[in-house]
Each structure stands twice: as C-alpha cells, then as structure tokens.
Amino acid sequence: ETGVTQTPRHLVMGMTNKKSLKCEQHLGHNAMYWYKQSAKKPLELMFVYNFKEQTENNSVPSRFSPECPNSSHLFLHLHTLQPEDSALYLCASSWTGGNGELFFGEGSRLTVL
Amino acid sequence: GESVGLHLPTLSVQEGDNSIINCAYSNSASDYFIWYKQESGKGPQFIIDIRSNMDKRQGQRVTVLLNKTVKHLSLQIAATQPGDSAVYFCAEKGNAGNMLTFGGGTRLMVKP
Numbered sequence: 744e745t746g747v748t749q750t751p752r753h754l755v756m757g758m759t760n761k762k763s764l765k766c767e768q769h770l771g772h773n774a775m776y777w778y779k780q781s782a783k784k785p786l787e788l789m790f791v792y793n794f795k796e797q798t799e800n801n802s803v804p805s806r807f808s809p810e811c812p813n814s815s816h817l818f819l820h821l822h823t824l825q826p827e828d829s830a831l832y833l834c835a836s837s838w839t840g841g842n843g844e845l846f847f848g849e850g851s852r853l854t855v856l
Numbered sequence: 857g858e859s860v861g862l863h864l865p866t867l868s869v870q871e872g873d874n875s876i877i878n879c880a881y882s883n884s885a886s887d888y889f890i891w892y893k894q895e896s897g898k899g900p901q902f903i904i905d906i907r908s909n910m911d912k913r914q915g916q917r918v919t920v921l922l923n924k925t926v927k928h929l930s931l932q933i934a935a936t937q938p939g940d941s942a943v944y945f946c947a948e949k950g951n952a953g954n955m956l957t958f959g960g961g962t963r964l965m966v967k968p
Contacts, residue, residue: 745899786900786945786958799955833899843888843949843956847899 746770749834749848756824757856764819764851766834772846774839775817777809780850781830792817793839824855864943866963875933877962879946884927886948890956891920891931895942903931903944933964941966 747768756762768775777789791799792811806828808820817834831852835845869875881889887908892900906913906920906929913920919932929946943963947956 745901747899749899785960788955791955835899842905844890844902844905845900845947845956847892847901849897849899 745846745848747834747836747846747848749832749851751851752849753852753854755854755856756821758824758826760824761820761822763821764832764834764853766817766819766848768815768817768834768836768846770836770846772836772838773814774837775811775814776835776837776845777817777819778833778835778847779830780833786833790819821853824853826855829853829855864961864963866965868965868967869936871936871938871966871968873936875931875936875940875964877931877933877944877964879929879931879959879962881927881929881946881948881957881959883948883950883957884924886950888949889920889922889929890947890949891918891929892945892947892958893940893942894945894961900945936964936966938966938968940964 750765774793776791779787779789788801789803790809795811806823810818831850833850834848837845890905891903893903894900904915904918904920906922911922917934921930943961945961946959949956
C-alpha cells in the first residue's frame with residue numbers, strides 16, 4: 744500500500760471511446776503528477792498540479808485532459824486516443840517544496856485498440 | 857509495471873552475490889538523487905536517496921554512491937535475493953524547482 748490509489752488497474756478502449764483514469768492520494772501531499780511509461784520510452788512526465796493548479800504540461804496532446812478537483816484527487820480524461828497511446832499511466836504525489844521524492848501508484852495499464 | 861519491450865540494460869547476478877547498478881546523470885546542478893525499484897505489475901517504489909553534499913549513504917542491504925566529479929550514481933545491493941529482481945531507476949532533482957528527471961532504468965535479474 745503506497746498511499747496512492749489508481750483505478751482502473753487495466754483499461755481497454757477503442758479509439759472513439761471516452762474514458763477516465765482516477766488517482767487518489769491519502770498522504771496529505773499537495774502536488775500530484777501524471778507520468779506515462781511505454782514500451783518504447785522511459786518515464787515521461789505529462790502533467791503536474793500544485794495546490795490544484797496545473798503548473799506543468801509537458802507538450803501532451805489535447806486528447807489527454809487532466810482534472811484536479813482537490814489536492815487529493817487527480818483524473819486523466821481520455822478521448823479519441825491512438826494505439827500508440829497504449830502504455831502504463833502512473834500517478835504520483837509529493838510535497839511542494841519538499842525534497843522532491845515522488846510516491847507512485849500502481850499504475851493503470853491502458854490498451855487502445 | 858514492467859517496461860515490456862523496452863531495450864533496458866540488463867544485469868544478471870547469482871543469488872547471494874552483490875549487485876552494482878550504475879547511472880550517469882546530466883545536470884551538474886542536481887542536488888538530490890533517488891533510486892526507485894519497479895517490480896512487475898507495480899509502480900516505482902523508493903529505495904534510497906542521497907543529497908549532493910554526501911558521497912555515500914547506506915540503507916538495509918543497499919548503498920548509494922555519488923561521484924559528482926564524473927556525475928555518476930550507483931546502487932549497490934548486498935547479498936542479492938530473488939525478490940530484488942526488478943527494474944531500477946535513478947532520478948535527479950535540480951536545485952531549482954521540485955521536478956525529478958528519471959533515467960532509463962536497468963533490469964536486474966537474479967538467478968537462483
């Protein structure tokens with residue numbers, strides 16, 4: 744139990760579907776992150792939220808839409824994805840201004856058909 | 857959580873031997889470094905960290921060495937066990953901001 748919970752753990756969707764990934768952290772952190780881990784590249788930072796405000800968008804296509812309603816919850820809304828978007832999507836949290844250590848969830852394995 | 861298909865450097869060791877995993881970092885201004893372990897089907901987990909004002913830090917069966925002159929970080933695992941089989945990532949944080957930059961990872965395989 745890492746204190747960061749991601750659902751669903753596995754998701755299969757077609758290119759025309761709309762789905763969402765959910766992340767919840769129980770660590771009292773104030774920063775949350777989405778990372779993409781694919782078979783062809785190492786960990787890629789997608790989005791960062793500090794105190795519910797988006798502070799980083801790492802040139803992510805608009806078919807990925809993040810939402811952070813509060814410091815404990817983070818969503819990644821998915822729409823008209825491509826097969827190359829198939830990957831493990833990892834959520835993480837941390838303290839803003841802390842040493843930088845990230846606490847990761849178990850990930851959501853996404854397959855786009 | 858495994859990086860299936862990703863061409864990761866692989867280190868294969870015999871159970872009971874010591875393992876050394878290396879990482880070269882790029883930012884000479886980085887002031888904090890972390891090693892993460894990612895087992896199959898799981899997210900990365902913190903193993904050990906070190907600040908730039910230190911050159912060595914020891915944990916339980918693990919030691920991290922930092923050589924700032926050549927920008928090199930290593931993770932030593934003593935008496936490697938089958939449960940140590942995983943992908944290991946190093947991460948560095950610059951002295952401005954809170955962002956970690958991750959290395960590509962090394963797959964450790966422990967032979968019984």
